[in-house]
Amino acid sequence: MDIFLTNTLGRKKSKFIPIKPGLVGIYTCGPTVYHFAHIGNLRSFVFADVLKRMFLFNDYKVNHVMNITDVGHLTSDADEGEDKLEKGAAREGKTVWEVADFYTKAFLADSDKIKIITPTTISKATDHIKEMINMIKEIEKNGYTYISEGNVYFDTSKLPDYGKLTGIKQNEDESRSRVEKDPHKKNQSDFVLWFTRHKHGNHAMIWDSPWGEGFPGWHIECSAMSAKYLGNKFDIHTGGADLAHIHHTNEIAQCEGAFNHDSVNYWLHSEFLVMGENKMSKSTGEFLMLQSLIDKGYSPIDFRYFLLGTHYRKKISFSFDALDSAKNAMEKLRNKILELRREEVSEEIDHIEESELEKIEEELDEESEYEFYIDQFREQINDDLNTPQALATLWEVVNDDELDPITKRELLEKFDEVLGLDIKSMREETIPxxxxxxxxxxxxxxxxxxxxxxxxxxxxxxxxxxxxxxxxxxxxxxxx
Ligand SMILES: [Zn+2]
Missing domain, CATH: 1.10.10 (Arc Repressor Mutant, subunit A)
Known part of the structure; x- marks a missing residue:
């Protein structure tokens, strides 16, 4: 069955065609590990996880790479402000390395709780400085860079279609015009590939480079690491919608600068999680973490269920009322699964009295019901990950009185390979x-x-x- 995805580049839904049949390479922009992930961040990782699970459900082999940003991500995407890791270190009185290590572990623990399948490769930016330097050298060799005040800039005017990902023309770009103009840049959309110490005096993480001691700009790490692990042409790049405009636009520029061609076939972005009017963001102060929800008595899976209820390309509005509904739905599902497991036992006893012919007829019946629902579910998730509809199919199965308990449970467990609601572990607890x-x-x-x-x-x-x-x-x- 065909798979359809909405590519941010070109803004249309189209049939997915893999570079190699049966194989898909996915790169996901990972967390910047200077603080706990908030629940809005987690949305984009759950989205990438569902995407990957959908491919596995369709019998693809998935090579999934995610980076950990532990250097170079400044508090503003426009090369301004402090390094986020340095900020985290100052806040906590730790070294940048301790901060990175602590929040990487915290992120992976959250991912585990929310049933995100661990990526095939998790790559830390600081382990790939050599690859980044080599890529900058290529970009430089191809004539896309200039040096100003010791920093190496990418000259965006050299790429006529710079900004094509989001379609925002640079001179109409309000978010950039709000930032103080950088006198060292030829064009305001230019960005730093390599910072020397000239701009940020006491940076703790520095490395040698052909341009002097310093550290990489944020964007280069994803281009260098995706090329290393997936090749300079791969299938899918994912991230939150906030990354498209600058970070991914600059990744495209870097890859075109280094390889002279596009490196990504499909750019997929998940929309924001909002609370009231605002997008959840760490920079604006208060934010909710997974642990905040756990402390209030919700399970991480309740939150996952809540996320699946809205299509990834739509904004999702977070409220505790909405989370309560998800929690109730999960409770209902769990009770249903336990009931099915109990019914299965009595069903097996009933079958003993049936003739062979009756058994065969029943099995054929159940098989066709099973296939019918699997096809329906597959059609929905293959249609640009329509998880709200897929959940509706799950409830349709739950409420279908014609299905026998074994088929029903097997269907729900099969759906769960994509949904990740941990249905297999829903079992009667042993009584002390x-x-x-x-x-x-x-x-x-x-x-x-x-x-x-x-x-x-x-x-x-x-x-x-x-x-x-x-x-x-x-x-x-x-x-x-
Ligand atoms: Zn990235």
């Missing part, structure tokens, strides 16, 4: 021995019609977080 003993004592009290004692024991069980469900002649305990 202490609770089992209390329940046995209570069963005995009931048998002896000692209702007072039976009630007391029920309350004791409840106080320990378990509830007793009484049926006519038997009872069971469940975790609350």
């Amino acid at each position: 021995t202490e609770i089992i003993i209390l329940k046995k004592e209570r069963d005995l009290a009931r048998k002896n019609k000692d209702w007072k004692k039976s009630d007391e024991l029920r309350d004791a069980i409840l106080a320990k977080g378990y509830k007793v469900l009484d049926d006519k002649d038997k009872s069971e305990v469940r975790k609350i």
Whole structure:
């Protein structure tokens, strides 16, 4: 089945054609590790994860590369301000290396909690300075650079289609005109490939280079690392929408400067997460992290479910009411899965009495139902990752009374290969021995019609977080 994706470059949805059949190379702009990721950042990583899972669902092999920015990302995208890592180090009284290490681990722990499949390669910018220098040398050799006050700039006027990714003409660019004009630049859209110490006096991370001691500009790391791990022509580059305008525009310029051709076939961007009117952003002060949600009693998967409810190319409006709905939906799903697992056991017992022919007929029936739903789901996710519709299919299956419990559970687990809601681990929790003993004592009290004692024991069980469900002649305990 064909896959359709919306390419930011050209702004249209088109059929995905891989460079090599059955194989897809994806580069994701990773976190700048000077602080915890906020939930808006996490949206773009969940989006990249769903994209990758969609390819795996379609039997592609995926080579997924993500960088960790631990140097060169300044507080303004327009080459102004402090290095974000230096800022983090000053705030916490640590070295830049300690800050980078701490927040890299924190980011990977968050990714794990939210069921993001670890990329094939995670590459740190500071481990790739040599590759960046080599690429800048190529760009220089091809005549796209100039040096001003010791810094190496990319001359954007040399590329007639500079800015084609977002289609914003440089002279109409409001975000750049807000920034104080840099007298060292020939054109205001020019950007630094290599900073020497001239501009930022006490930078802690510096390396030798043909242009003097210094550090790389932010954009060069992604061009150098994507080329190293995916080649100078690869399938897909992802990132949050905030990266398209400057960072990705400059990545395109660098690759064209070094290789004399485009390096990326499909640019995919996920939209912002907003709270009220504002995009969530670390620079504006308060922001929510995954841990903030966990502290309020939500599971990371509740948040993942919330994200899947909106198409990645639309802004998503975060509120605790919306997160509550996601949490309730997850609770309902979990109860349903547990119920299916219980039903499966009685279903198997029923089947024992059926004839061989009946069994075969039933199996064929279930198989065609299974295929029907799989096709429907695949069509939705292959259509530019339509996760809201895919979730609707999940609920359609949950509510389909014609499906037998095994087929139903298998379908939901198959969908979950893309959705990542961790359905396989939704199992009845094992009841602790202490609770089992209390329940046995209570069963005995009931048998002896000692209702007072039976009630007391029920309350004791409840106080320990378990509830007793009484049926006519038997009872069971469940975790609350
Ligand atoms: Zn990047």
